Amino acid sequence: MTGIAVLETPTGWPAILLPRSAAGAGAADPADLDAAVRAGAFEGLRRAVRDLGATGTIAVVGASGLRGRGGAGYPAADKWRAAGGTAAPGRIVVANGYGADPASQTDQTLLEQNPFAVIEGLAIAAFAVGAEEAIIAVRTEATSAIRLLEAALAAASDAGFVGANVLGAGRHLDVTVRTVQGAYLLGEETILLKALEGKRGQPEQRPPHPATRGLRGLPTVVHNVQTLAAIPWILVHGADAFAKIGAADCPGTILVQIRGAGRSGVAEVPLGTPLRQIAALAGPLGAGRSVKAVLVGGPSGGILPSDALDIPYTFDALRAAGAHVGSGSVIVADDRACIVDLARVLTRYCADEACGKTIPCRIGTRRLSEIGDRLAAGTARAGDLDLLADLAADIVGSALCDHERLATLPLMSGMRYFRAELDEHLERSSCPAGVCHPVAMATSATH
Secondary structure (H helix, E strand, O other), rough: OOOOOEOOOOOOOOOOOOOOOOOOOOOOOOOOHHHHOOOOOHHHHHHHHHHHHHHHHHHHHHHHHEEEEOOOOEHHHHHHHHOOOOOOOOOOEEEEOOOOOOOHHHHHHHHHHHHHHHHHHHHHHHHHHHEEEEEEEOOOOOOOHHHHHHHHHHHHHHOOOOOOOOHHHHOOOEEEEEEEOOOOOOOOOHHHHHHHHOOOOOOOOOOOOOOOOOOOHHHHEEEHHHHHHHHHHHHHHHHHHOOOOOOOOOEEEEEEEEOOOOOOOEEEOOOOHHHHHHHOOOOOOOOOEEEEEEEOOOOOOOOHHHHHOEEEEEHHHHHHHOOOOOOOEEEEEEEOOOHHHHEEEEHHHHHHHOOOOOOOHHHHHHHHHHHHHHHOOOOOOOOHHHHHHHHHHHHHHHOHHHHHHHHHHHHHHHHHHHHHHHHHHHHHHOOOOOOOOOOOOOOOOOO
C-alpha cells in the first residue's frame, strides 16, 4: 500500500473518485466486487451499453465538461470523437496509472482504494470509441496496486463487465494490466505508448495525435486513471450534476497530494478551489512560522508566493500564474526555505530526467540547471538572469514535449515572484534564508 493518508476535507466538498470503493461500502478488500456493486459500481457501464449507446455516451461526457486529469486538461470527449471517427481496423484505450512524479501517490491511491471505478471508466471509454483492447499501465514497483487491479479485473471479467460479451451486448473487451518501468517522462502520453511497445521512451512530434494514430499505429485514447474514474459518476448522476461541481470551465474533482509541516496526504478537491484552502489541509505550520511559497505541480511545477494563494486550482488559472496541475502535488514551504535552492534542485532533476531527443531537451535544460547552481554557489555572472529568461523562452518556443517547456517553470516562477531573493544571491553572494552558503566573491582593487 502507498502508506499515504487520505485527508479529511471540509463538509460539503463532493466525493466523486472514491465514494463507491469497496472499502467505502464496508468491505475490507477494495477488490470485493459484490460490495462495490452494492455501492453502485458498473451502473454507469450498464447505462452506456443498454440505454445511451456509443454516440449518446460521448454526448453526455462532452456535456459534462470533463477534462483530462493528467495535467494538460484536454476535453475527454474530444479524444473519443477523434478516435471513434478515425477509420482503422481496431482501437485501443490506455489508462495511465504510472504516476510519473516519484513523490506523488495520487494515482496509486486511487488504484488501491477504488480499482473498479478505473476499470468501469475504462470499459465505458472503450465502448464509446469502439475499442476491443484496453491497457492499464502501472509503475512496476506499485505491487499492491497491481495485485488489487488484477484481482478486480478477474472478478469483473467473471461477472461479464469486461471480457467476452460485455453485459450480454455482444461487445468484447480485453483488459490487461501492464507494468512499465522508466523515468519521469512517462507521464507524457506518446512516451508512455513507446514504453508499452518496448521502445525507447522519447516523445513524438504531434500531429498526428495518439487519438488518431497511437499504439501500433491504431487510434489510441490515453486517459489518466482519475479521468476514467470520474466517468461512471457522470453517467449515473448526469452531465448537469457534474458540470455544477467545481469551476465552470473545469468541473469535477481531482486528487491532490498536499505536503506541509503539519501533515501530508491525498485529498479529493473540487477544481476551482483556491490554493489557500488546499494548502490549509496540511494543517498549521510550526510556532512562529509563516507560509513563504507553495510549489504546485511537482518537479516541473511553479513556485508561487503566499500572496498568490487565492488563485483557483484549475488548469488554465495555474498555467497563467506560472504553475500547472501536473502530478497533483502541492508542497507548502515556510519562511525558512530558500527559493533559489528549491528552484535549482527541481531544475537539476528535470535536466537529469530529460530524454535528450532535441537540443532544448539535451542542452537547454542543462544550461538552466547550471545557472541555478551558479546562483546558489555565489558564482553567478552579471547577465545570468537575463540569460535565464532568454534561454527559457527559447526552450518553450522550440520544445518537442511538455517536459522541456515545464522544466523552465521552477526558476522562471522564482524569478517572477521572488526576484529580490535571486538578486541577493547574484549581487551580494548572500542567501537570505541561510541555506545556500554561497562563496563570497572578493573584488580586487583597481589601480
